[in-house]
Amino acid sequence: MRSTLKTAVCGAALACLAGGALAQKGETVKVAHIDPQTGLMGPVGINQARSFQYFAEQFSKNNPAGVKFEMVTFDNKLSPAESLTALKAATDQGIRYIAQGNGSSVAGALIDAVAKHNERNPGKEVLFLNYAAVDPDFTNSKCSFWHFRYDADTSMKMEALTTFMKDQPDVKKVYLFNQNYSHGQQVAKYAKENLARKRPDIQIVGEELHPLAQVRDFAPYIAKIKASGADTVITGNWGSDLALLVKAANEGGYNGKFYTYYTGVTGTPTALGQGGAGKVFQIANSHYNMGGQMTKWMGEFKNRYNDDMYTAQIVHVFSSLSDAMAKAKSTDPVKVAEALEGLKFKSYSGDVEMRKTDHQMQQPIYLSVWQKADAKFPYSPENTGMTLALVKDYPAYVSSTPTSCQMKRPGK
Numbered sequence: 001m002r003s004t005l006k007t008a009v010c011g012a013a014l015a016c017l018a019g020g021a022l023a024q025k026g027e028t029v030k031v032a033h034i035d036p037q038t039g040l041m042g043p044v045g046i047n048q049a050r051s052f053q054y055f056a057e058q059f060s061k062n063n064p065a066g067v068k069f070e071m072v073t074f075d076n077k078l079s080p081a082e083s084l085t086a087l088k089a090a091t092d093q094g095i096r097y098i099a100q101g102n103g104s105s106v107a108g109a110l111i112d113a114v115a116k117h118n119e120r121n122p123g124k125e126v127l128f129l130n131y132a133a134v135d136p137d138f139t140n141s142k143c144s145f146w147h148f149r150y151d152a153d154t155s156m157k158m159e160a161l162t163t164f165m166k167d168q169p170d171v172k173k174v175y176l177f178n179q180n181y182s183h184g185q186q187v188a189k190y191a192k193e194n195l196a197r198k199r200p201d202i203q204i205v206g207e208e209l210h211p212l213a214q215v216r217d218f219a220p221y222i223a224k225i226k227a228s229g230a231d232t233v234i235t236g237n238w239g240s241d242l243a244l245l246v247k248a249a250n251e252g253g254y255n256g257k258f259y260t261y262y263t264g265v266t267g268t269p270t271a272l273g274q275g276g277a278g279k280v281f282q283i284a285n286s287h288y289n290m291g292g293q294m295t296k297w298m299g300e301f302k303n304r305y306n307d308d309m310y311t312a313q314i315v316h317v318f319s320s321l322s323d324a325m326a327k328a329k330s331t332d333p334v335k336v337a338e339a340l341e342g343l344k345f346k347s348y349s350g351d352v353e354m355r356k357t358d359h360q361m362q363q364p365i366y367l368s369v370w371q372k373a374d375a376k377f378p379y380s381p382e383n384t385g386m387t388l389a390l391v392k393d394y395p396a397y398v399s400s401t402p403t404s405c406q407m408k409r410p411g412k
Helices: 042-061 078-090 102-121 154-165 184-199 219-228 240-253 268-272 292-303 316-329 332-341
Strands: 001-007 028-035 069-077 099-100 127-130 147-149 173-179 201-211 233-236 257-260 279-282 344-347 351-352 365-372 386-392
Touching: 028 078, 042 069, 042 292, 042 316, 069 078, 078 099, 078 102, 099 102, 102 127, 102 184, 127 332, 147 184, 147 257, 154 184, 154 279, 154 365, 154 386, 173 184, 173 219, 184 201, 184 233, 201 219, 219 240, 240 257, 316 344, 344 365
Parallel strands: 028 069, 028 099, 099 127, 127 147, 173 201, 173 233, 233 257, 257 279
Antiparallel strands: 001 069, 279 365, 344 351, 365 386
């Protein structure tokens, strides 16, 4: 169930602490990564475990708190129950920081479990660093002091996506195709709300929710989409559920456009291949061709793992943690959480902020399109010769959405 990925080796004279009262230079901070490492979504979780390992090493070399980061990876098999077992194993080892991102059903279970653990174990509190589970409820009705989200949530991405779509005259008939769990349901909900407000002439000609990470043949679904007359599909699918969907679309001769959240995730570039050029869009907090330090990191990552680093917000996890630990002069999760609230810093995408009211990262969002790699957009994922080329970048205020969060803080 567990594999340990070490980024630092503690010398005999230096105590290895998962979290101490005072941040000491060279202190080791362990982070438990709880995500699928096996099953249909295993390739995604493995990629992100590599990303956490890589950036833990990069930030251990130099950060304002002077700490070292060590990753401990747990395979939750995309199961909420397995995730709670992993959380218990992590806390039994004294790990005080938990990272997870694949599946809002898992994240919801972890938010509740972490809050209960912290209530029962004062002095041994744990922070949940949510890097990719995007159900908006987590920073609204279910917000928690112990939870921080680093990805833009479903509603934020849909706000930006439909801001683009409203100006596309060829979008007339839309099919909503999503996984049947909270994230997929929210994609459909916010798509309908935003399109009704921005382009009331657009028809929703079909809506489908399918089992998460269970479907292996999407051909029957593509047949339904074609029969509906849809010129556009909006989908929040990810991993195998998007890769197999676009593969079936290519094979089934569906020529409509796809507006997606996760085209860049493991497996989908290969499934698309040369197909889908100019027709498959992604809305995300980064893209393959960000330039600067990110380009250097992505090149090193590819050379090391023969894999593509696409979960750029993991950089935000380590940037904010090290800044907050320096500010708090501590690695204690309670003090670090207080320092994270309202934290602003410069990142690969410019100025970002961890909003204090709900712990939702405020950041720019990018719309990109699948096309042949070229001199301007050279990065080619999965050696396809293709890329996601930037179409439009949206400042943080465009996608920022209000929150209903009533945060309960410790001792207040």
